[in-house]
Amino acid sequence: MSIRVENLWFAYNNVPVLRGISLIAGAGDHIGIVGVSGCGKSTLLKLLAGLYQAQSGVVEVHGACMPDDIRKNVAMVMQNAALFPASIRDNITCGHPMSEESLWHVCEAAQLTEWITSLPDGIDTFVGERGGKVSGGQAQRIAIARAIAKNAPVILLDEATSALDDGTSSAVLAALDNLTRSRTVVNVSHRHETLSGCSRIYRLDGGRLYEL
Amino acid sequence: MALLIKLMHKRFIPVIMSISASILALFVSLWWNRQLSDIVYKINSGIDIPAASLAAAVVAMLLSVVSSYAMSLCSAWACEYMAHDLRMGFARYFTTLSLAEIEKVNVGEQMSKLQNEISEVAGFLNANMFTFISDLIRFTGTFAWLLWLNPKLTLIAFIPTVFQMWYTVYTSRAISEAAQQSQHANGRLNGFAESLVAVFPVMKMFDAVQLVRSKYDAVLEEWERAAVRQERRRAALMSPSGLMSCIPLLLLLAVGGMQVVSGELSTGGLFVFINLSGNVSGVMMNMPGRIASFRRFAVNMERIEPYMATGFSAAKDDWRSGVCEG
Numbered sequence: 001m002s003i004r005v006e007n008l009w010f011a012y013n014n015v016p017v018l019r020g021i022s023l024i025a026g027a028g029d030h031i032g033i034v035g036v037s038g039c040g041k042s043t044l045l046k047l048l049a050g051l052y053q054a055q056s057g058v059v060e061v062h063g064a065c066m067p068d069d070i071r072k073n074v075a076m077v078m079q080n081a082a083l084f085p086a087s088i089r090d091n092i093t094c095g096h097p098m099s100e101e102s103l104w105h106v107c108e109a110a111q112l113t114e115w116i117t118s119l120p121d122g123i124d125t126f127v128g129e130r131g132g133k134v135s136g137g138q139a140q141r142i143a144i145a146r147a148i149a150k151n152a153p154v155i156l157l158d159e160a161t162s163a164l165d166d167g168t169s170s171a172v173l174a175a176l177d178n179l180t181r182s183r184t185v186v187n188v189s190h191r192h193e194t195l196s197g198c199s200r201i202y203r204l205d206g207g208r209l210y211e212l
Numbered sequence: 213m214a215l216l217i218k219l220m221h222k223r224f225i226p227v228i229m230s231i232s233a234s235i236l237a238l239f240v241s242l243w244w245n246r247q248l249s250d251i252v253y254k255i256n257s258g259i260d261i262p263a264a265s266l267a268a269a270v271v272a273m274l275l276s277v278v279s280s281y282a283m284s285l286c287s288a289w290a291c292e293y294m295a296h297d298l299r300m301g302f303a304r305y306f307t308t309l310s311l312a313e314i315e316k317v318n319v320g321e322q323m324s325k326l327q328n329e330i331s332e333v334a335g336f337l338n339a340n341m342f343t344f345i346s347d348l349i350r351f352t353g354t355f356a357w358l359l360w361l362n363p364k365l366t367l368i369a370f371i372p373t374v375f376q377m378w379y380t381v382y383t384s385r386a387i388s389e390a391a392q393q394s395q396h397a398n399g400r401l402n403g404f405a406e407s408l409v410a411v412f413p414v415m416k417m418f419d420a421v422q423l424v425r426s427k428y429d430a431v432l433e434e435w436e437r438a439a440v441r442q443e444r445r446r447a448a449l450m451s452p453s454g455l456m457s458c459i460p461l462l463l464l465l466a467v468g469g470m471q472v473v474s475g476e477l478s479t480g481g482l483f484v485f486i487n488l489s490g491n492v493s494g495v496m497m498n499m500p501g502r503i504a505s506f507r508r509f510a511v512n513m514e515r516i517e518p519y520m521a522t523g524f525s526a527a528k529d530d531w532r533s534g535v536c537e538g
Contacts, residue, residue: 095423
């Protein structure tokens with residue numbers, strides 16, 4: 001079992017957002033969750049990512065139940081890729097040791113190689129504060145490369161393709177395909193059509209999950 | 213400095229009232245010194261001081277109090293209005309941006325501008341702006357009057373101030389470069405701190421605390437180095453300037469004393485020169501600091517000028533209400 005959520009409740013300031021959510025995902029499953037803005041999709045994803053702690057119920061990811069342990073087993077790609085004010089290399093490795101060969105393999109999988117080799121400073125190019133020196137598509141692919149480099153068994157995608165235009169989405173989708181292959185994926189989006197590759201799709205409404 | 217001119221133009225009435233009060237204070241001061249010179253001369257010569265001279269001295273003192281009060285009031289009034297205009301101009305700038313531009317705004321950097329540059333500019337306006345203008349008026353008026361009274365003594369005593377002025381310009385330029393580097397580093401530091409909020413979930417998820425800490429330390433050390441360099445340079449360059457500023461008074465005592473002994477100058481006249489030398493050499497003594505702070509002010513103004521929405525040309529708006537038309 002890769003993900004197990006049982007009777008999960010979560011509230012912000014006593015306002016319940018998630019009401020008794022239960023979800024099971026096996027290894028390699030691709031789960032899609034749709035719902036309108038503000039329905040609690042991102043909150044559910046942050047609970048699965050170990051960024052929030054469940055107020056009631058169980059969240060188990062790859063056998064881990066504590067947030068610190070859960071975070072070791074997941075990688076997440078968000079709508080607006082948050083980059084560190086550092087180089088492309090540091091944004092991918094996050095300061096952890098990684099061989100050049102592995103690094104370039106990750107860049108290749110994230111469709112970054114061609115762009116990086118065209119830069120004067122290459123992989124050591126500074127991305128700017130809040131990624132201000134790179135485009136949205138490039139930032140998204142760096143975030144995907146970071147997730148690939150982590151090699152986590154569970155991948156969480158939070159509206160990962162929503163902010164992309166047609167010109168950049170094909171490269172990002174190819175990168176995402178490489179990221180999610182043979183991994184457990186939970187993909188949340190407010191648009192049903194972006195979840196076409198999912199084996200199961202749920203709708204989050206009123207704090208409860210309904211299978212479609 | 214176009215922004216400063218626009219600000220002063222917009223608040224023309226309080227500005228001109230402050231300058232007028234400064235000019236009045238200068239004339240009162242010169243007149244008072246003239247009275248003192250007469251009194252010292254009469255005492256020295258054993259002549260009785262007439263009641264009219266004493267009455268004139270009392271009137272001069274009262275006028276001095278009134279002019280000082282008027283100057284403080286008008287300058288505080290003008291400075292507060294100008295500082296308010298700056299903050300409103302900065303706020304108004306963001307309302308002119310498109311959504312795409314607003315989304316690119318780095319909140320940390322803008323907050324840094326508001327907290328550092330605009331606060332420093334407002335601080336300079338309140339603490340130094342009219343003191344600086346008043347100093348210039350006092351310096352020019354007093355120097356011209358002393359030159360008229362005794363050209364030889366004035367030129368000999370105050371010619372070294374020319375070299376001092378050259379040194380001041382050189383030092384203030386060097387200090388301003390260091391100040392600019394320090395402010396740039398400070399802006400980067402604040403921008404970095406702000407971006408940490410955005411990357412916090414990613415930092416936790418990818419266990420990147422060490423990376424972020426090392427990057428933050430690097431930016432912090434860059435700012436620290438720039439700040440220390442600025443203070444070191446200021447201290448090194450300004451110390452000789454303080455020493456040099458004593459030369460005019462020493463020359464005044466030496467040359468003026470000889471003129472008194474030879475009968476070219478009265479004791480009252482020398483007293484006036486010594487009494488008013490502060491208006492010339494004293495102003496010069498403070499000039500390095502004043503010009504350095506004015507240069508920092510100018511650098512800050514240049515940095516915030518692109519972020520000031522236009523509207524300062526609307527000089528017809530009610531300057532008493534502080535409401536802008538733009």
